Amino acid sequence: MxxxxxxxxxxxxxxxxxxxxxxxxxxxxxxxxxxxxxxxxxxxxxxxxxxxxxxxxxxxxxxxxxxxxxxxxxxxxxxxxxxxxxxxxxxxxxxxxxxxxxxxxxxxxxxxxxxESINSQLCRPCNCTLCCVGPDDTLNQDFFEIPLQQEETSLFKLNRIDSPETRLTTSHSEPPLLRNKSPFYQKKTALYHWRSGWSLILPRHSHCPNLDPASGGCKIYPQRPDVCRRPQxxxxxxxxxxxxxxxxxxxxxxxxxxxxxxxxxxxxxxxxxxxxxxxxxxxxxxxxxxxxxxxx
Ligand code: SF4
Ligand code: SF4
Known part of the structure; x- marks a missing residue:
């Protein structure tokens, strides 16, 4: 409310x-x-x-x-x-x-x-960061995913996971992609190049590197990716x-x-x-x- x-x-x-x-x-x-x-x-x-x-x-x-x-x-x-x-x-x-x-x-x-304009005007007063953080303990999902265009990936200073293996699978394929024997979503926040294209993976209790935790705002707001402009x-x-x-x-x-x-x-x-x-x-x-x- x-x-x-x-x-x-x-x-x-x-x-x-x-x-x-x-x-x-x-x-x-x-x-x-x-x-x-x-x-x-x-x-x-x-x-x-x-x-x-x-x-x-x-x-x-x-x-x-x-x-x-x-x-x-x-x-x-x-x-x-x-x-x-x-x-x-x-x-x-x-x-x-x-x-x-x-x-x-x-x-x-x-x-x-x-x-795009309506969403941003309604989002701002809500003081909410739900779109920019990974799942917390109240949620069943292991990770949240933010799909990105290739050119938008440069907005995120993160590790890029891009290999023939990642390009053959998707974030929701079973069994999940493994990295060092663990499901990818148990690793740190990173950019992945899937069969369907790039995405930012936010594991549990993580947040987007562009989120300013102090203010709850987006540090790259004017340049934010397309998907962040039409969030809900x-x-x-x-x-x-x-x-x-x-x-x-x-x-x-x-x-x-x-x-x-x-x-x-x-x-x-x-x-x-x-x-x-x-x-x-x-x-x-x-x-x-x-x-x-x-x-x-
Ligand atoms: S758009 Fe996302 S961050 Fe903004 S109020 Fe809705 S859920 Fe929260
Ligand atoms: S880029 Fe900005 S709006 Fe998009 S998830 Fe990160 S902090 Fe949120």
């Missing part, structure tokens, strides 16, 4: 949660489709008067949409065809029609960007499904399957506190909210 002071400090994040940008993005897409516009930029210039959509009113729609202009341009493919960049499948694994495909692609990216509420409009990747026009394209969900991790104090608000946000974005526990 958050204190009233913490809830008050979450005000800005809550305001954003109450006014999702996606309904406005969809209104702009509809105006774009039915209007004479070739690109979104002139359409946003015209959106200067307040509008109401999906039960939410937006005072300056064009200004609110401006930070998402680069994502709206994805939708321009409906009028200005470009080479395919993704394989987009519906839940039955059939190709989506072009409108649904572009709508889902834009929605995934827009919700992700908005949640995730856009799951589309799910990446490498099994369905295909070569088109000589290029290997990544495949995504429609899920139309918003995931929120129940371990997080602000997810528990603001369950109702998160549910309403999902509904306004036409997504099914799914609350699940990660740490048992």
């Amino acid at each position: 958050l204190t009233q002071k913490q809830i008050d400090e979450c005000g800005q994040g809550l305001d954003q949660l109450k006014k999702p940008i996606l309904p406005l993005v969809r209104l702009a897409q509809m105006l774009y489709l039915t209007g004479p516009y070739e690109t979104f930029a002139p359409l946003l210039d015209e959106l200067s008067e307040p509008v109401e959509t999906g039960g939410v009113s937006y005072k300056r729609p064009g200004t609110l949409l401006r930070p998402y202009l680069d994502l709206l341009t994805i939708f321009e493919r409906i009028k200005i065809p470009r080479s395919p960049a993704r394989i987009l499948l519906n839940e039955q694994l059939e190709p989506m029609n072009p409108l649904d495909a572009l709508d889902s692609w834009v929605a995934q990216e827009v919700v992700n960007r908005e949640l 509420i995730f856009s799951y409009v589309l799910e990446r499904q490498p099994n369905h990747d295909r070569d088109i026009e000589g290029k290997s394209l990544p495949a995504f399957v429609a899920r139309k969900k918003l995931l929120a991790v129940w371990d997080c104090p602000y997810v528990q506190e603001f369950q109702e608000e998160i549910g309403r946000y999902a509904e306004q974005c036409e997504l099914e909210p799914v609350f699940r526990k990660n740490k048992e």
